Amino acid sequence: MSAEISITGVGKAFDGRKVLEGVTADIHAAEFVSVLGPSGCGKSTLLRLIAGLIPFEEGAILVNGEVVTAPSAAMGFVFQTSNLLPWLNVRDNLLLGINLDAGAQRLDEAALAELVETLGLTGFEASYPHQLSGGMRHRVAIGQALARNPQILLMDEPFGALDALTRDRLNMELLRLWQRDRKTVVLVTHSISEAVLLSDRVLVMSERPGTIIEDVRIDLPRPRDPSVTREDPAFGDYVVRLSKLMGVA
Numbered sequence: 001m002s003a004e005i006s007i008t009g010v011g012k013a014f015d016g017r018k019v020l021e022g023v024t025a026d027i028h029a030a031e032f033v034s035v036l037g038p039s040g041c042g043k044s045t046l047l048r049l050i051a052g053l054i055p056f057e058e059g060a061i062l063v064n065g066e067v068v069t070a071p072s073a074a075m076g077f078v079f080q081t082s083n084l085l086p087w088l089n090v091r092d093n094l095l096l097g098i099n100l101d102a103g104a105q106r107l108d109e110a111a112l113a114e115l116v117e118t119l120g121l122t123g124f125e126a127s128y129p130h131q132l133s134g135g136m137r138h139r140v141a142i143g144q145a146l147a148r149n150p151q152i153l154l155m156d157e158p159f160g161a162l163d164a165l166t167r168d169r170l171n172m173e174l175l176r177l178w179q180r181d182r183k184t185v186v187l188v189t190h191s192i193s194e195a196v197l198l199s200d201r202v203l204v205m206s207e208r209p210g211t212i213i214e215d216v217r218i219d220l221p222r223p224r225d226p227s228v229t230r231e232d233p234a235f236g237d238y239v240v241r242l243s244k245l246m247g248v249a
C-alpha cells in the first residue's frame, strides 16, 4: 500500500539551529498516527512542514505522491489554541475557511446542521466564542477543519489546555468521528495515554534536533471507548513502554 503521507530524510533549521534531522515516516490512508516527544523537539514544526505552512530544506514530504509546496484543501489543520474569530458566531466561524476560499466546496444547510450536531453544538449556532466553554470552542475549531471535509486532519495539541474531563469527552468525540469517516489523522500530543487511546501508531521523537526514534503500533481492539480501553492490561503495557521511551518512567 502506498503511503498517503511520505516523509523521507526531512531536516529543518531555524536561524542556523537544527530543529529536525533525518525524519522518515510513512503514514497510510485512514491511519490515526500520534507524534510524541519532548518539548521543543520539533513536533509542531513537523506538522507545519506536512501542512505546507513552512518549507523544508532537506529531504522530501509527499502527500498523495505530490511534493508538498503549499497548503492544500486535502489537509485540515487544528492548532494548539483555537483560532476562532470573536466577532463571528459558531455558524460563521465554522464556515470561515470555506467562505475565505473561492475554490472551496460549499456546505449546504443539511450538511452544516449535521456537522453542528456531530460536534454537539446544536442550539449554539448563533452563539459567539465568548459565550462558549473552552471545550465547545475547541469543538468549533475542529469543526472549522472538518467543514472543508479534508482527507487528512493535522492536529497540534488540540486538547492541551483543557481539563481532564473535557479532554476525555473530546477524545471520545474524535474517536467517534474518526471511526465514522476514517480520515487520516496526525495528532501531536504530550499525553502518552491519549496517544495510546486514539492511535494506530505512535511515532516517538528524540530531543532536538528531533528525529523519529521509535514507531510503535498500538494493537488494541476498536472501536475504543476510553473507559473500557483504559482497563485493558495491554493499554497499561503500551503506556509503560512509551513512558520508558520518553524517559519518564
Ligand SMILES: Nc1ncnc2c1ncn2[C@@H]1O[C@H](COP(=O)(O)OP(=O)(O)OP(=O)(O)O)[C@@H](O)[C@H]1O
Binding pocket: 014, 015, 019, 037, 038, 039, 040, 041, 042, 043, 044, 045, 046
Ligand atoms: N518560526 C520559527 N522561528 C524560529 N524558531 C522556531 C520557529 N518555529 C519553531 N522554532 C523553534 O524550533 C524548535 C521546535 O519547536 P516546535 O514548536 O516544533 O517544538 P515542539 O516539539 O512542538 O514543542 P512543544 O512540545 O513545546 O510544543 C523550538 O526550539 C522553537 O523555538
